[in-house]
Amino acid sequence: MPKDFPDTGFDPVELAIMGNRLDAIVREMTSTVILTANSSVIGMARDFSCSILSSNHDIIGVAEALPVHAFGSNLQGQAMENFHPGFKEGDAFLNNDPYNGNTHAADHTILVPVFFEGEHLFTSVVKCHQADCGNSVPTTYFAAATDVYNEGALVFPMVQIQKDFTDNEDIIRMCKARIRVPDQWYGDLQSALAAARTGERSLKKFAEKFGAERVKAFVKAWLDYSERRAAAAIAKLPPATLERRGKLDELGEFLPDGVEIFVKITIDPAEQRAIVDLRDNLDCVNAGVNLCQATATGMAITGIVNCLEHDLPLNSGTFRRIEVLLRENCVVGIPKFPHSASTSTTLLADVICNTAQSSISELGDGYGLSESNMFLGVSTGVISGKDERVGDEDYVNQLFLMGGGGPASATADGIDTFTVIAGAGLCYRDSVEISEQRLPLIVKSMKLVPGTAGAGRQRGGVATRTEFGPRGNEMVVMQVTNGVSTGPRGVQKGHDAYPGANIKVHADGTEEVLPGYLHTVLQPGETIVGFDSGGGGYGDPASRDPQAVLYDVAEGYETVERARDIYRVAVLLDAEGFASGIDEAETARLRS
Structure with a gap:
């Protein structure tokens, strides 16, 4: 067991059962959205995510949520408490503000606080990428937006969308008045609310089965167990300081040189910790490509987690072992108002994650x-x-x-x-x-x-x-x-x-x-x-299994020419031009 992590004494079988039950509840929520959403980007393409937070706003269940959506939902839980410290059962909140824990304005997030016996135990979270969010142009990725005013999206900084389980019709009228296909948006809103309430009902049953005190003990043990797992995985890595650059292409007149990104990663196996430093980057730019705190943090974490053990629990316990250093008014940090973060879930988010995970490969063959x-x-x-x-x-x-x-x-x-x-x-x-x-x-x-x-x-x-x-x-x-x-x-x-x-x-x-x-x-x-x-x-490529190369050519993934020139494998063709085998002698000559 890694140092400084004493065993909590929580029964490991019960811990696994309860942890898997949380993911099952997230999947119930996910199925609700898939079966009820109106727009194809949500219901068919699955561009949405569900998650569960603890009463302390730790991420404790994500199942198959998109990392860019779910790995920052803890920030939204904290924003809910900051703006509505007296939240009650029956409340629901709508947040799409990238300055208050959200990703970008197109991601409408519903948060429902879940109470059991009068005590707040969980928050049910559903985030859906809208087909339209009221931008000044018909897209939810407005990279040319010079600021939030030019972007034009309707922004809801953690507003109350339901009270006593009843919709706030004022908010709904605002959206219908500004969104291009209002009925489509309204259907997606009802889908997200239904999924959040599905999570609420199932979490109440979860608490009824185990009791409030056991649930709270489980949450602590679950996060501590996850942190031990992450610490042990990092402890297996070689110590290193890795530096790597990534690039966002030039984008028209508003970003003629693109944006170069610098990622510095410190692997400290002795302290069982990884640190991703994104502070040495440009200030926010006058375009919609700036990352927000949630996406910069979430995608840096993802780049590290992708390179660790594949079955680590994805929750705040695991994330405790990965520190992400950001600074205010940074293009990949904490944006300063009114800079736009319209494309915050892609572009630079992808660059950060890819640069981080490919940097880990510099530790040696077998890593990253x-x-x-x-x-x-x-x-x-x-x-x-x-x-x-x-x-x-x-x-x-x-x-x-x-x-x-x-x-x-x-x-x-x-x-x-x-x-x-x-x-x-x-x-x-x-x-x-x-x-x-x-x-x-x-x-x-x-x-x-x-x-x-x-x-x-x-x-x-x-x-x-x-x-x-x-x-x-x-x-x-x-x-x-x-x-x-x-x-x-x-x-x-x-x-x-x-x-x-x-x-x-x-x-x-x-x-x-x-x-x-x-x-x-x-x-x-x-x-x-x-x-x-x-x-x-x-x-x-010259060390790839020749049979795998043959398979790739036969299935149409690779060409005969590349098989020979790059993989050094001579593929035989039959009379009809299909791959039929390998010329072993010629392949041996090519690879020698």
């Missing part, structure tokens, strides 16, 4: 991960316009049609259709059929692209390509992308992945390469192509 896709291209863009099928009614929604490749580790290939690291591969890919039914959209093609992954002993996930366009009316497509100039980096001699690209295909077939910041109008007959990058490789 490569970089994942950082390219939220048009396949995950926000589309809007008027739907000719239903009387030219307004529509707006974010797509999740595809997503690039995941990072490779020392022992596993990256997964495909990963989207980005901030979501940890947990977002779902949209159904083409359902998307075309719900939106005036035609999806021409979706496919994986051979030969685009970062090669390595373990390869990254492959890139994806999507092409779509409007039906009868023009369609506005907005998105902001990274990874156009440089693809995700490989580690330990692993190769970089191909960078991404966005391409507009005009009606006559001519192609136009678009910039990283997109605000494009598609006319009927025009389409747009999103090419999302793959993930970086891990280890020398």
Whole structure:
């Protein structure tokens, strides 16, 4: 057992049962949102997260929540107490303020304090990425926003949305008056409230079964156990101070040089602690790419946790062993009002996490991960316009049609259709059929692209390509992308992945390469192509198992040419041009 962590005496079997029950409750909440949400970005793409906080606002249950959403929910619990110290049973609060613990204005968070026998024991939290949040332009990722006023989103700094289980109609009228498709938003609000109340009911039953005093003892033991696990995992790492830089691409006239990020990590196995220092970075910029405290902290933690034991409990106990140093008015720190954090859940958030986890690989072969896709291209863009099928009614929604490749580790290939690291591969890919039914959209093609992954002993996930366009009316497509100039980096001699690209295909077939910041109008007959990058490789490609290379060629992940030139494997083809085997003698010669 690590030093300075005495055994609490809590029965380990009961501890496991109670810990797993909390995650089961989070999954109940998650299922409620999936089954009741209106917008496809929430219900179909799963761009939402549920979590449970203790009475002290520690994170104690997240199940499969998105890290960028859930790992800062403790800050929102504290904000609830700060703004409403007398909160009561039946209350519910709406928070989407990036200055008060939230991520960005598009993430509407519902917090419900849970009482048992008159005592506040838990807080049930549901955060949903809205299809529209009232921005001045139809997107929830407004990277060009010069400040919060230019961004234009409706911001609710922990306002009371329910009292005595009854909706605050004033808040609802405000949203309906400013959000482009108000009924869609209202349906998503009711879905989030229902999920939070589902968590409340199940947590009350949890308390009834074990009793309030046992529950409080469990919470302490659960967090202490998690901290012991994290401390033991860090103690196994070599001592080191690691420094690595990452980059956000140049973005139009408002960020012509992009943003370079510096991450410093100190691994102290003697003290069983990891420290991520983000303070030596630029001040906030006059654009919407600034990170808030929740996302900067959460994604730095994620970059470290990704490189530790895979089954660590994801809660505040584990996070105690990972210290994140931020400073005020920093582009990756604590933003100073009125700087905008419109894209706070992506872009620099992805850069921070990828830079941190790839930095850990410098400890040696077997440590860390490569970089994942950082390219939220048009396949995950926000589309809007008027739907000719239903009387030219307004529509707006974010797509999740595809997503690039995941990072490779020392022992596993990256997964495909990963989207980005901030979501940890947990977002779902949209159904083409359902998307075309719900939106005036035609999806021409979706496919994986051979030969685009970062090669390595373990390869990254492959890139994806999507092409779509409007039906009868023009369609506005907005998105902001990274990874156009440089693809995700490989580690330990692993190769970089191909960078991404966005391409507009005009009606006559001519192609136009678009910039990283997109605000494009598609006319009927025009389409747009999103090419999302793959993930970086891990280890020398020439050491990859030749049978794995053969499999990749046969399945269309790799090409015969790259198999020979990069992996040093001679793949045999049959009469129809399909991979049929390996030329062992030629492969031995190539690898010698």
